Amino acid sequence: MSERLARPPPPRLLQSAAFRFALLFMVIFSVAAGLLVAVLWWGTAGAIDRQTVAAIRADTLALMDRHRDAGPLGLVESIEDRMAQDAEAVTIYLLVDSDGRKLAGNLEHWPAGIAGDGTWFRTELHHDGATSEARIHRRDLPGGLRLLVGRDESERTQLDIVMAEGMAWSLGAILMVGAIGASLVRNALQRRMAPAMLTAQGIAAGDLARRVPVSLRHDEFDQLGATMNAMLDRIEALMSGVRSVSDAIAHDLRTPIARARGKLEEALAAARSEERLRAAVEEGIADLDNISRIFQALLRIAEAEAGARRAAFAPLDLSAVLSDAAEFYEAMAEARNQHFETSLPEQLDLVGDRDLLLQAVANLLDNAIKFTPPGGVVRLSARCDAGVAEIAVEDSGPGLSPSDRERALDRFFRADVSRNTPGSGLGLSLVRAVAQLHGGEVRLEDAQPGFTPPGLRVSLRMPLP
Amino acid sequence: MRILLVEDDVEVARFVKKGLQEAGHTVEHAPNGREGLFLAASESFDMLVLDRMLPGGVDGVRLVETLRGQGNRTPVLFLSALSAVDERVKGLKAGGDDYLVKPFAFAELLARVEALGRRPSSEAPVTKLRVADLELDLLSRTVTRSGKRIDVQPREFRLLEHLMRHAGQVVTRTMLLEKVWDYHFDPQTNVIDVHVSRLRQKLDKGFDKPLIHTVRNAGYMIRAEG
Amino acid sequence: MPAAPAPFAFALAVLLVLPNPARAEHQPQDLRLTTDTLEYCHALARRLESMPGHMEPTPRLLGQQGRRLCARGHVKTGIARLRRAIRITAGKQSDGG
Missing domain, CATH: 1.10.287 (Helix Hairpins)
Structure with a gap:
């Protein structure tokens, strides 16, 4: 037993709910960051890419026009002209004839294994002792001439590298911050849970008086x-x-x-x-x-x-329940030559336990009839007053002395005068319990203050929902 | 009647069995739910008297649910130490026909067993009940004795109806309280006696033969004087 | 950090997939440019000299610098200077014509 009650060890990292929450947050954050990078990429590297393609296309069309207007010689001249004026050293051209002989351009030879007319491809390129990327477009011209027009893409490759590095660094930062955050959140959660855990453990060990300390944060x-x-x-x-x-x-x-x-x-x-x-x-x-x-x-x-019967609460018409009970006990009062009076409203809706209310009223009526002498009066009344339903039973019996009234609601109380009357002494105690179950109270008063005998008025007052 | 008694307490079982046998019934006894279920399912009984809490896995409620699930409609009377209203409701919902809280007087048990066992088999609605020269018309809700109309209050009418439906059988005070008033608590004093004697006065006034008889230590019975 | 692999792999995937959907058409080639050689430098120098108007101050200066740089081994910079000289000269020509 004591082993089972021992404080459970803190959950392992992956079992810790706090850690998993933090991890989830981290993943969501990473996805958001990834989307941001993607958009950034599309806006920069993508834009450069699209510009390059547009430039190649325009260049190619111009050269093809030139070939149509001035023939192969004009085309060769044009290509050499463009190469000679290319101060940024980004253009790539190659023109070969049907035998594959180079007519013009700055590519050393026709690349192997490329697709036919109109194809686009990327390739590695050596120049100035370094390697870079190039994007190339192929067009075939009349007369068996084949033309390659391209641009060096070193600039874009540089950008790729910079961005990838940035991304890797920020990813590392996200992971670091996430891990630290996860452990902070986990510790904070454990710290906030600790009082509840300790209380629960204390209670499991049998100390029912313990309560969870509640802070003022209202979280x-x-x-x-x-x-x-x-x-x-x-x-x-x-x-x-x-x-x-x-x-x-x-x-x-x-x-x-x-x-x-x-x-x-x-x-x-x-x-x-x-x-x-x-x-x-x-x-x-x-x-x-x-x-x-x-x-x-x-x-x-x-x-x-104990309120265990609160589950049996249902809407009910108190008037109907009471007139039922009145009819039941009226016969008994008449048999004892007592006057039985009722004053009930048409309808009095209440949410409560019918059986217990009935028994409480039955106990009150039973008491009243028992203690009222022949010729006396027993009155059952109910009314609704300012959100409170009141059931009252009055009799013209001997009543209770103020000191007895205080003890009357205790269990097994029996006034000395009633020692010879049958009864368990539990009647009023049940009435009080029923009243409390319905959130109400019981009052004991003189039915007719100043008279002898004063009689007893017991009222059960319950708030209406 | 052939009655199956399922009760684990040896002493209670012995005394109930003896009492029922003396009243002229045949009684089979099973000491636990499993045997009780076996007997109830394999043989034919007119009535089952079941303890609600039984050892051996099958308690009274389970037993009845199982039987009802098999289409067995034999009347069931629960005996139980659980007195709360919810428990009674649970027992009746499971398919029980009546519910008696321990400790009980044997007369109470016997009266309930006989009332349950002799229920009219046909569900054909009866419109008139008759005992000797007393007649109760359920449609016009009138009571006549020897053709002479007797005025009764609605509750008295129901009280008389219940007694007449069980004419020749003992009906206990608790049974009347439950069936006529639908009260499931102890009224502490004999209010029922007051109601019955008021009814008795109305019925017997001017006639020399009383119809409602008091059965000592048990309850009331309506029958033609024989 | 036992849980790191999942998001890390995810980030890697983002890195690899997002930037360049056109990578499938990549052709491994041993291609070389011929416009980064000393010969081309000389060819450009000759081309400049053959152009009318190459004696204008700016092209002349750029041409001299280009030739000198090529001769000293700074071929890339030299070529860039010569190209700028040619571009300026050609621009003047078309302006004038």
């Missing part, structure tokens, strides 16, 4: 930390719900179990007749039923307190 990491903290709060609430149920079981189920056990034991030892024994067993079963009822109520309270 993604703080959002993650805050979300984690909210999740942890929720888990802790659930855990404490479970814990409080087990506490309640330990403390409060023992008493009725001990009571039932005592009764059964006593019957076993002291019952004189089978009839007595049978009665004791029946009583024991009733006690057990009561215990499982308490158990059920505890589970429901825990469910509501």
Whole structure:
């Protein structure tokens, strides 16, 4: 276990998400740089190239015109003229006759293996003891003459070299900056993640009280930390719900179990007749039923307190639910000669858990009917007031003293006056849990302040969405 | 009825089996889901009583889903220690017909088994229910006894309808709470008794033969006095 | 830098492919120019002298410089001077004619 909980080593370089992000960025950056270079290239080297081709084409056409006008001799003269005036030393000419003999030009011999009339080609060229590139165009003339016109491209080759060098350097720079950036980003990410990791590890090791420290930057990491903290709060609430149920079981189920056990034991030892024994067993079963009822109520309270039932929330018409419950309990009030009054709106829409709301109201009505003497009044009302839905149950019973009111919502509270009334003492505690689940609260007041008895008014107030 | 009981707790299984046999049913018992599924799929039963949580990989919900997937429509009653409403919904969604939370009184179990097992086989809609001289018209929603019209409230009508559909069978308070009011919680006091006795007063007023009978430690039953 | 090869290869590909789509027609040849020789220098000098107007100050100066440079072994520069002399002379001629 401790080995598994040990801090995981930082991810290897390629496993590191930060590094991969940086790498991705670097690739995108390189592509952008590549596109830039391509455009630059097209605008410079490409332009020179196009100029060269245009010059060769114009030169060739002029020479062909000259051949047409003045014949081969005129052409030879023209070529020699051009060569003699070529101060930049970039022109290349060669004119041969049908036998391949050189008539004019500055190429030493006819190059081998070139294609026919109209072809363009590039070739290496030696001159001045150096090698350069040349672009050459071939045209065939009437009378078996073949003409090559070309330009030296050393200038463009120079540009190519310069640009390639520049590109190589900038590529190196991109890689360097990218690598440094990647490691910076990776370290920064790891530094920002460290608190969350440490917290998670602490929690995995059992320390549920830990929380992720949240900085004031409100960035993604703080959002993650805050979300984690909210999740942890929720888990802790659930855990404490479970814990409080087990506490309640330990403390409060023992008493009725001990009571039932005592009764059964006593019957076993002291019952004189089978009839007595049978009665004791029946009583024991009733006690057990009561215990499982308490158990059920505890589970429901825990469910509501932990908010586990929020998943069961649905839109509902509170008025319909309440009139249902009223109809259900009205019969009981009538059987006890109590007046049962309702005052419900036509419709009261709410988002909530129907079953739990119903049970909360049922608990309130049950209590009210139980504690109201015959001839008394029980009133169920609901209203919507300033974004708050209020369900109130009033009775004309003895009411609660202010000190009892404070404890009334605690589990297993039973006012001394009600010790002899059946009930688990969990009713109001469930009502409070249900109210809290719906984001609301429970209020206890005198139903008729100043009167004796004052009666009790319990209201459940829940904010409307 | 021939009933298959799938329950892993030996003591609960023994006591349920004994009780059902005493009520005149034949009971086969399987201690886990795998055997239960095998028996349910290979033999013919009138009813399955299933524990929801079973050892051996196949739990009650899986078992029912598998059976329903094979087109087996045998009625299923779940027994479960899981009491939350969601759990009940899950069980019924899987194809269960009823859901009983442990711990339960045997009378409750028996009443539910008989109510499930004797459901009308034909789905042909019934328009009139009759017990002795009491008649319930489902279309006009009227109640008459010996031709004399009796006024009942809508909820009382549903209560009577449920009792009459199960005439001659015990219907427990919890069953009424669930089926007539659709309440799945403990009302703590015997509100149901109040409703039944109010209905009883309306029906029996002026007649000497009572129709709704209280069954001690179990619930209510409507039947012609025999 | 274990990850370097990918972008590096990519950049290389950009370098090789982008600049010159016409490289496929490249012809390896042992070609030589004949206009960078001492003989051609002399030929140009003769050509200049045969042109009318080569005694104008600028062409004359350029011609002398060219010849001297060729004689001293700076053939390329010499040829360039002579060519400029010829171009100027020819230009004057066509202007005048």
